[in-house]
Amino acid sequence: MNDDQEMRRLHQQIDETRTQLLHSSKMAALGTLTAGVAHELNNPIGFVKNNLVMLEEYLQVLLPVLQVVADMLPADKGGDGALGEHLEQALAGEDLRPILDDIVPLITDTRDGVQRLGEIVASLRSFARVDGPEAEPFDLNQCVRDTLKVAVNELKYRANVFQSLEEIPWLDGQPGEINQVILNLLLNAAQSISTFGEIHISTRCVGDEVCLSVADNGAGILAEHFEQVFNPFFTTKPAGQGTGLGLSISRDIIRTHGGRIEVSSTPGEGSEFRVFLPRPRE
Structure with a gap:
């Protein structure tokens, strides 16, 4: 290798390192911002x-009373009871029974929705956490679950996602x-699906x-692209839709954890x- 080739290689390494550092800095800033938003949502x-x-406790008291009122109203029609007249005026022709039937399901659905929001926020906080300098024990299955909740909006319009998470030991790392x-x-997989x-x-x-x-x-990976999928800046996506760094950075992260990443693919069938x-050693 002559001096010019060596210089070009060094420049390329510097450019790759600079880009990855910028990407890491961006992810760290995004993580801090996301963690702050999740905290505010809590x-x-x-x-x-x-x-x-509290509303459910109040309804347990009010619903039986309102049910008695609903049962009395049809029997009181045509009578001269002042209570019946006031109730009819207050209801303004509305049927009280379907309203009473809807109250408990509405409260239940709202409680379930709030529970789901809490789970999403918890996943955001876990996903956006900033790693410390030292390796720590972590649950890979929980990482999968948290990431799926964070990426749900990117995935649900592209594919059905099926999970098969076996019982595995905790790992050490970031x-x-x-x-x-x-x-x-996950995003790479979703973006490879055309419909x-x-x-x-x-x-x-x-x-x-x-x-x-x-x-x-x-779509799978074409044979001529197979050896390049982990190269920095390599992408088959249209301009502006990808940096070509996702797989390269993923490979580097896995290597720093003492692992490896493999790929198999059939064009037109998937990857x-x-x-x-x-x-970890016991």
Whole structure:
């Protein structure tokens, strides 16, 4: 290799490193912002949940009374009772019974919705956490669940997602970085599907390793592109729709965790990316 080639290689490495540092900085800033938003959302979710609990307790007292009123009204029609007249005027022709029938289901649906919001916010906080300098134990299955909740809006219009998460040991590493890898693989799978397809994500133990698999039935990878999929800046997406860094950064993250990433693909049938991470020594 002559001096010019070596210089070009060094410049390319510098450009790649600079871009990845910028990307890491952007992700860290985004994580901090997301964690702050999730924290702010926790407060209104908390008081809505508490108010719903109080409302349900009040309704347990009021509903039997209102039911008696609803039963009395038809019998009182045509009578001269002042209470009946006042109630008829207050209801202004509305039928009280269907309203009473709807109250409990509406409260139940609202409580379920608030519960789902709380779970999404918890997943956001977990996904957006900033990793410390030291490795720490983490649950890969929980990383998958958190990332799926965060990416739901990007995935639900592209594919049905099927999970198969086996019982696996906790791993050591940087869970925030692993979340990023899972997100990159899921988005890559979704973007390979032209209309609407399927994505299968699974975890399992393989010998001394834990395997995370993300498979899709999308366009697959052409033979001439197969050796380039992990190269920085390589992308088959139209201009402005991808930086070509997702898979490269994912590979580097997995390598720093002592693991490896493999891919198999059939053009027109889909692709499968498999991440292997070492199980901690007992």
